[in-house]
Amino acid sequence: MEKVIIIRYAEIHLKGKNRGWFERVFVVNMEKSLKGLKHEIRRHSGRYLIENFEESETENILERLKKVFGIHSYSVALKVCADMDAIFKAAQAVCGMEGKFKVNTHRADKRFPLNSMQISAEIGGRLLDCNGNIKVDVHNPDFIIDIDLRENGTALVFNEFFKGAGGMPVGTSGKGMLLISGGIDSPVAGHMIAKRGMSIDCVHFHSYPYTNMQAREKVIELTKRLSSYTCGAKLNIVSVTHIQEEIHKKCNGDYMVTLLRRFMMRIAEKIAIDSGAQCLITGESLAQVASQTVEGMTSSNSVLKTLTVLRPLCGFDKDEIIERSRAIGTYETSIEPYEDCCTVFLPKHPVTRPKLSDVIAEEEKLDVNVLVDEALKTLETLIL
Numbered sequence: 001m002e003k004v005i006i007i008r009y010a011e012i013h014l015k016g017k018n019r020g021w022f023e024r025v026f027v028v029n030m031e032k033s034l035k036g037l038k039h040e041i042r043r044h045s046g047r048y049l050i051e052n053f054e055e056s057e058t059e060n061i062l063e064r065l066k067k068v069f070g071i072h073s074y075s076v077a078l079k080v081c082a083d084m085d086a087i088f089k090a091a092q093a094v095c096g097m098e099g100k101f102k103v104n105t106h107r108a109d110k111r112f113p114l115n116s117m118q119i120s121a122e123i124g125g126r127l128l129d130c131n132g133n134i135k136v137d138v139h140n141p142d143f144i145i146d147i148d149l150r151e152n153g154t155a156l157v158f159n160e161f162f163k164g165a166g167g168m169p170v171g172t173s174g175k176g177m178l179l180i181s182g183g184i185d186s187p188v189a190g191h192m193i194a195k196r197g198m199s200i201d202c203v204h205f206h207s208y209p210y211t212n213m214q215a216r217e218k219v220i221e222l223t224k225r226l227s228s229y230t231c232g233a234k235l236n237i238v239s240v241t242h243i244q245e246e247i248h249k250k251c252n253g254d255y256m257v258t259l260l261r262r263f264m265m266r267i268a269e270k271i272a273i274d275s276g277a278q279c280l281i282t283g284e285s286l287a288q289v290a291s292q293t294v295e296g297m298t299s300s301n302s303v304l305k306t307l308t309v310l311r312p313l314c315g316f317d318k319d320e321i322i323e324r325s326r327a328i329g330t331y332e333t334s335i336e337p338y339e340d341c342c343t344v345f346l347p348k349h350p351v352t353r354p355k356l357s358d359v360i361a362e363e364e365k366l367d368v369n370v371l372v373d374e375a376l377k378t379l380e381t382l383i384l
């Protein structure tokens with residue numbers, strides 16, 4: 001009896017002609033997530049089997065697979081040869097000690113002498129004979145024993161379905177550049193877009209020495225955590241210290257955040273285009289803070305030349321975002337108390353609904369192109 005893991009995939013089956021490509025990306029992503037662990041991945045009529053792994057690594061493998069987008073559900077199964085005695089032994093091994101149960105059989109191998117109903121009835125009967133504490137209830141069972149007879153003369157026997165991460169395989173929806181701040185929201189935004197199949201690279205802006213090195217370490221840690229879902233990620237780090245000093249010196253301070261956002265967008269767009277990304281992603285949520293108004297977003301968008309901005313959290317409340325942040329494992333790092341550059345030179349009364357003409361008038365006091373080029377010279381790229 002060999003332990004195997006059955007992987008069922010999510011929406012890939014909807015993708016007509018491109019299905020082969022989606023599946024290849026999916027397998028590559030599973031391989032990456034299981035790197036360093038002995039295993040083999042085989043395709044079996046519309047699903048995958050992970051085989052030949054060390055049984056002691058089963059939990060470790062499952063933990064990693066939980067982060068692979070595209071997996072609809074998975075089951076740990078016993079693989080035996082398709083023979084009623086062997087199937088019965090496997091069914092006994094996965095059968096609960098007490099309660100109501102039913103046996104479900106799926107027979108891909110139509111040459112097998114018994115049909116599905118007969119197999120279920122016989123295995124169910126033999127289980128009943130061995131254990132007086134269980135009884136059959138096909139309508140309202142406490143547990144179900146699944147028997148899957150494959151075409152290759154083997155049978156898979158299992159009793160649990162675990163929900164996978166869902167979504168699409170990362171890499172099948174292009175690449176996005178996530179503006180990652182060190183706060184709670186941006187990693188969640190990146191995770192949501194990665195779930196829809198997008199590869200993610202990140203860009204972080206700092207104001208060293210106004211912000212400290214721990215803030216940088218925190219963003220590196222957050223990117224690493226995010227990269228466990230995205231099959232790796234690059235982190236671009238850029239200094240906006242001089243930009244902020246210039247805004248502080250020359251512009252109406254109330255426009256600090258609005259103007260800084262526009263610089264971030266310009267710089268992020270350039271880095272994104274150079275690295276082949278097709279959009280920017282932010283963790284903004286409508287009305288969450290003063291700068292996250294539709295006018296603020298319009299002001300940020302208006303500096304972009306070709307790329308679009310995805311803001312997947314726009315319709316979420318803070319507590320919903322926190323819940324997701326906890327679930328994906330970024331929350332504890334996000335709440336470490338290091339300052340973001342947006343809190344440097346923070347005005348008492350930031351403009352909340354900036355009029356584009358006023359923003360542009362303030363910005364004209366600055367040498368925008370020179371400041372952008374200068375910031376880009378501080379670019380440092382880490383591969384995580």
Ligand code: ATP
Binds near residue numbers: 203
């Ligand atoms: P977060 O929790 O992601 O920090 P927030 O609620 O603190 O978000 P803001 O500080 O207004 O909101 O930032 C809004 C978005 O702008 C962030 O989600 C992020 O995408 C981007 N952003 C803010 N600061 C930075 C930064 N220092 N580097 C990169 N992106 C940033």
Ligand code: MG
Binds near residue numbers: 181182183340342
């Ligand atoms: Mg923030």
